Amino acid sequence: GISHELNQPLMAIRQFAENGAAFLDKGKPEKARANLDRIAGLAARAARIIKNLRAFARNEAEPMGKVDVVAVLNSAVEMTEARLKSDGVTLHWSPASWPAPIWVMGGEVRLGQVFVNLINNAADAMSGQQVKVIEITLVPGDRLEVRVQDSGPGIADPDKVFEPFYSTKQVGDGMGLGLSISYGLVQSFGGRIRGTNTETGALFSVELDYWRAEMAA
CATH class of the missing domain: 3.30.565.10 (Histidine kinase-like ATPase, C-terminal domain)
Structure with a gap:
């Protein structure tokens, strides 16, 4: 279940990482930075998904x-x-x-x-x-x-x-x-x-x- 829930943000992280590397190769650090920011946001969401799934497994209610x-x-x-x-x-x-x-x-x-x-x-x-x-x-x-x-x-x-x-x-x-x-x-x-x-x-x-x-x- 965790694997299924995390697959999509991980795919997006990979795409943004590849895009960021391509922008660096082209000498466009600003666009690379934007991709890094999106990766950070997706990683945070993945962490929240894990926290939420653990809470659901313990039958805890999110406030x-x-x-x-x-x-x-x-x-x-x-x-x-x-x-x-x-x-x-x-x-x-x-x-x-x-x-x-x-x-x-x-x-x-x-x-x-x-x-x-x-x-x-x-x-x-x-x-x-x-x-x-x-x-x-x-x-x-x-x-x-x-x-x-x-x-x-x-x-x-x-x-x-x-x-x-x-x-x-x-x-x-x-x-x-x-x-x-x-x-x-x-x-x-x-x-x-x-x-x-x-x-x-x-x-x-x-x-x-x-x-x-x-x-x-």
């Missing part, structure tokens, strides 16, 4: 608080950017379309892990297809809904998709824990996650409570 869901989504997109690019996946996510920040009640690390899992699972579902598209949208309402839509074949059994070890992947390609972990994480701060099929693929929606001042009390 809840005021979390900017737009910033969390931006981080999740950045962490999966290298993987999506290598797999030829087109991601539609326009943070500029939303009045950032959008504050919700939750745990920053755990919420980020949920969205990384959803993006990676969507990419896995579209493996072997010619058209690979993931779209992330926000739907305001009584609660904020974050939708992750893919252009894959859909969910074979929506009623079981969040069960531990449920997986449609080949043996050895994963433990089937990603969605089960995500389900537990969203529930841990009072949210709701659902998986349904649409005409164009699978749709996962995460409902979150808006942060209110009285929650801090």
Whole structure:
């Protein structure tokens, strides 16, 4: 499980390290420095993922608080950017379309892990297809809904998709824990996650409570 969760930031670290070396060879230290800064940020995120997984294994609750869901989504997109690019996946996510920040009640690390899992699972579902598209949208309402839509074949059994070890992947390609972990994480701060099929693929929606001042009390 730890190996699966850390694979994406490690891939991104490798890409930025190679880019940084190339910029140094071209005499562009400023751009190399920018890549080093991104590597440092990804390494910090990897450390937070390990801390979060250890807490989850011990059934500890991450302290809840005021979390900017737009910033969390931006981080999740950045962490999966290298993987999506290598797999030829087109991601539609326009943070500029939303009045950032959008504050919700939750745990920053755990919420980020949920969205990384959803993006990676969507990419896995579209493996072997010619058209690979993931779209992330926000739907305001009584609660904020974050939708992750893919252009894959859909969910074979929506009623079981969040069960531990449920997986449609080949043996050895994963433990089937990603969605089960995500389900537990969203529930841990009072949210709701659902998986349904649409005409164009699978749709996962995460409902979150808006942060209110009285929650801090």
